[in-house]
Amino acid sequence: MTDNNNIPNEPVAPLPNVVTSFRDDLPAPIQWQVVDTHGDLGVGVDFASGVMAVPLRGDSYAQRVQLQQLVRARVSPLNKEFYDVVAKNYSSNGISSNVLRVAETARVNAITEQFAKVRGIDNEPDGSEKTRGKRLATANSPQAWDAAVEYTILNAGTKGFDSFAAGIRSVNPDWSKTLRNLNKRVAGMLNRPAAQLGDTRPIDFGEGNMGPNGFRNSLNIANEVVRYLSDGYEAPEDIKDIKRGEEDELAKNYGKPDDETLQRGQYDPQASDLDTDDVPDHFEFPHDENGYGPLRIDDSLPLSVEVDGYMRRKKRAAQIGRSIGNPSRMLTDPSRRVFRRKVKVRGGVVIVDISGSMSLTEQDLNDIIDVCPASIILAYSDVGDDEPNAWILANRGWRVKEIGNIGGGGNGVDGTALTWGIRHRKFGEEMVWISDGQVHSNTGGQSAVTVGMCAKLIKKHRIIMIPSVAEAVAMFKRGKLINKPAGPIREFLLGKYRY
Amino acid sequence: MANATFNNIPVPQCWQDFEDVLEAGIKRVLLIGAPGIGKTYNALHWGDTVGGSFRLICTEDMTNFHVGGGHMPNPAGGFEFKPGAALRAWLGNGVVGGRLVVDEIDKAGSDVFADLLAFLDSPESASYMHPDTGEIYRPREGFSAIMTSNIEDPNELPQALKDRFPVCIKIDAAHPAALLKLPENLQQLAAAVVAGQGNARASLRAFDAFETLRKSPNFTPMRAANMVFGKDLAAAIVGALQVGTLTPEVTL
Numbered sequence: 001m002t003d004n005n006n007i008p009n010e011p012v013a014p015l016p017n018v019v020t021s022f023r024d025d026l027p028a029p030i031q032w033q034v035v036d037t038h039g040d041l042g043v044g045v046d047f048a049s050g051v052m053a054v055p056l057r058g059d060s061y062a063q064r065v066q067l068q069q070l071v072r073a074r075v076s077p078l079n080k081e082f083y084d085v086v087a088k089n090y091s092s093n094g095i096s097s098n099v100l101r102v103a104e105t106a107r108v109n110a111i112t113e114q115f116a117k118v119r120g121i122d123n124e125p126d127g128s129e130k131t132r133g134k135r136l137a138t139a140n141s142p143q144a145w146d147a148a149v150e151y152t153i154l155n156a157g158t159k160g161f162d163s164f165a166a167g168i169r170s171v172n173p174d175w176s177k178t179l180r181n182l183n184k185r186v187a188g189m190l191n192r193p194a195a196q197l198g199d200t201r202p203i204d205f206g207e208g209n210m211g212p213n214g215f216r217n218s219l220n221i222a223n224e225v226v227r228y229l230s231d232g233y234e235a236p237e238d239i240k241d242i243k244r245g246e247e248d249e250l251a252k253n254y255g256k257p258d259d260e261t262l263q264r265g266q267y268d269p270q271a272s273d274l275d276t277d278d279v280p281d282h283f284e285f286p287h288d289e290n291g292y293g294p295l296r297i298d299d300s301l302p303l304s305v306e307v308d309g310y311m312r313r314k315k316r317a318a319q320i321g322r323s324i325g326n327p328s329r330m331l332t333d334p335s336r337r338v339f340r341r342k343v344k345v346r347g348g349v350v351i352v353d354i355s356g357s358m359s360l361t362e363q364d365l366n367d368i369i370d371v372c373p374a375s376i377i378l379a380y381s382d383v384g385d386d387e388p389n390a391w392i393l394a395n396r397g398w399r400v401k402e403i404g405n406i407g408g409g410g411n412g413v414d415g416t417a418l419t420w421g422i423r424h425r426k427f428g429e430e431m432v433w434i435s436d437g438q439v440h441s442n443t444g445g446q447s448a449v450t451v452g453m454c455a456k457l458i459k460k461h462r463i464i465m466i467p468s469v470a471e472a473v474a475m476f477k478r479g480k481l482i483n484k485p486a487g488p489i490r491e492f493l494l495g496k497y498r499y
Numbered sequence: 500m501a502n503a504t505f506n507n508i509p510v511p512q513c514w515q516d517f518e519d520v521l522e523a524g525i526k527r528v529l530l531i532g533a534p535g536i537g538k539t540y541n542a543l544h545w546g547d548t549v550g551g552s553f554r555l556i557c558t559e560d561m562t563n564f565h566v567g568g569g570h571m572p573n574p575a576g577g578f579e580f581k582p583g584a585a586l587r588a589w590l591g592n593g594v595v596g597g598r599l600v601v602d603e604i605d606k607a608g609s610d611v612f613a614d615l616l617a618f619l620d621s622p623e624s625a626s627y628m629h630p631d632t633g634e635i636y637r638p639r640e641g642f643s644a645i646m647t648s649n650i651e652d653p654n655e656l657p658q659a660l661k662d663r664f665p666v667c668i669k670i671d672a673a674h675p676a677a678l679l680k681l682p683e684n685l686q687q688l689a690a691a692v693v694a695g696q697g698n699a700r701a702s703l704r705a706f707d708a709f710e711t712l713r714k715s716p717n718f719t720p721m722r723a724a725n726m727v728f729g730k731d732l733a734a735a736i737v738g739a740l741q742v743g744t745l746t747p748e749v750t751l
Contacts, residue, residue, distance in 0.1 A: 018740065067742070075745075
């Protein structure tokens with residue numbers, strides 16, 4: 001009796017149709033096409049078009065990639081959009097779709113490892129892991145830290161991670177300690193039989209978004225990972241500081257990355273909801289829990305003091321112009337500056353949040369009036385009971401004499417104060433909002449709607465937000481206003497608002 | 500009917516199409532698809548076959564004898580007319596016409612092909628004269644013909660033949676009836692492998708052979724798989740079975 005098991009054949013492609021036939025959540029069989037790739041380039045599984053792209057060579061590396069993609073075809077969610085919807089549902093935990101994808105790959109890798117061990121193609125460290133660890137620790141940037149976190153979860157519980165951590169430790173022992181903690185936690189989460197990790201019985205992940213039951217493991221990992229990313233609680237302090245600085249720069253630009261210097265992190269929310277197209281030009285807030293209360297401007301504060309240098313602006317002698325104002329200068333001025341030109345005074349609108357959280361004194365308000373006398377300055381704070389909640393402290397050359405005891409109450413009218421300012425702003429003028437970003441609605445609550453609309457307004461109208469009076473005064477004196485969004489407004493602009 | 504089942508196994512769409520077409524009264528159907536997927540088996544057995552099923556396997560060496568019939572020596576030392584598969588299908592069980600199943604018609608020679616065209620013509624035009632008695636035969640009511648081929652594209656067939664088989668169904672999955680002949684633990688695996696493509700597929704016959712070898716005390720399951728599927732495909736099947744069942748230690 002002979003068998004023909006040594007007859008040479010062409011390499012047989014993996015059988016995704018067999019693998020996916022065992023899924024519990026597949027509505028109809030997928031007609032798979034297996035496509036050869038060169039190395040890692042283009043490797044993946046596309047359920048929609050029924051394509052599995054893997055290297056079809058027979059070496060152990062190719063076999064391992066084939067195995068990993070077979071496992072992905074067996075256990076992963078069928079729709080690409082699934083990750084986005086789940087990320088949106090869990091955004092309050094700080095989870096982005098990219099974090100979910102990495103967590104899912106960690107789950108796939110953990111299942112793959114169980115099969116790879118049986119087949120003798122499990123990952124053995126080759127030294128490159130240690131070099132990678134050293135390189136990332138040396139870079140000491142939020143991006144490098146995030147890459148180290150990613151490597152850790154993708155290789156949790158493997159010898160490869162141990163080698164990687166050794167490389168990290170040789171440069172930065174603190175990093176190594178934190179990453180080992182992460183490794184321990186994730187490896188513990190993934191230390192389950194393949195059948196449990198890869199369960200594909202469909203369950204609801206929120207709002208009817210059905211996905212495989214085993215994906216709950218990925219969700220748990222994602223929840224763990226966000227705590228360790230560069231803006232997470234467990235990240236090293238120096239990394240968090242650098243990350244905060246990068247986000248400040250991004251917030252200055254209203255959360256909009258550019259191609260050169262401002263970039264979102266790989267695991268940050270990629271698509272913030274901050275599309276301002278839905279904000280009409282003359283938008284006004286409703287006066288309910290999704291809006292802000294009406295402004296009641298106190299007219300008992302007379303604008304009785306004239307500001308120097310605005311109403312009686314001197315005119316400046318000039319060599320060129322349209323009207324001759326100083327003919328005598330033809331003889332007396334060596335530069336013959338016979339024309340007269342108006343001195344332009346920089347105006348604008350300044351909205352000041354004087355609620356209790358700002359802790360402003362009368363002197364603080366006087367300081368603001370002193371540095372921008374030509375502006376309209378509106379201070380606001382809601383004290384309830386139909387009492388006045390806004391005060392005009394200056395108006396293009398005139399200012400109040402004594403401010404008195406105003407403000408110190410709640411917010412309540414942040415949005416309506418902003419829209420009031422937008423209405424009173426002249427073309428080309430700056431508009432400044434001095435606020436810590438803690439905005440509250442008519443009913444005292446805070447929601448994505450009320451915060452979001454304020455964030456959209458400041459982005460749409462390029463309003464410069466400054467978190468404190470001291471900083472605002474310094475900027476006015478310096479003559480350079482820098483947008484520094486703060487509080488929930490900043491978080492919303494960065495797409496990280498938790499609600 | 501998209502969600503029909505056969506003994507609780509979902510019926511693939513291609514077989515559902517086949518059933519619906521026959522039920523609607525179509526008498527000429529062309530089935531194309533990979534070898535060993537169950538085309539002929541179902542063509543012989545599926546639907547109304549009261550009049551009997553008559554199979555005709557076309558090869559380059561076949562003659563008109565196999566189609567219409569011819570003379571054979573008889574025990575009395577003379578010759579006797581023996582009807583071919585097509586004529587027998589016409590006559591059926593003597594009451595209603597039977598079903599002619601023509602395998603691999605693209606391999607038939609030109610004279611056989613011409614004879615087949617005559618037998619597959621519309622009932623009003625088709626006739627055959629007995630060479631001895633001069634009796635004229637016509638297809639009985641209920642005669643049907645199903646043609647099977649491994650070709651990928653029905654346009655490869657001659658126009659006259661295509662015209663006689665206006666309904667063409669591509670069979671890309673095994674029929675549940677064929678799968679049920681296999682042991683339960685092989686059915687799902689066989690369904691997926693049979694529906695595969697290229698060198699990553701095996702036929703239902705291969706699974707039958709595998710099951711026979713597996714029962715033999717001389718074979719381990721893996722040796723039987725290597726023997727039937729070849730070493731590489733056997734390894735791929737086992738690997739896919741392990742991942743599919745999410746059981747690293749499972750084997751055939």
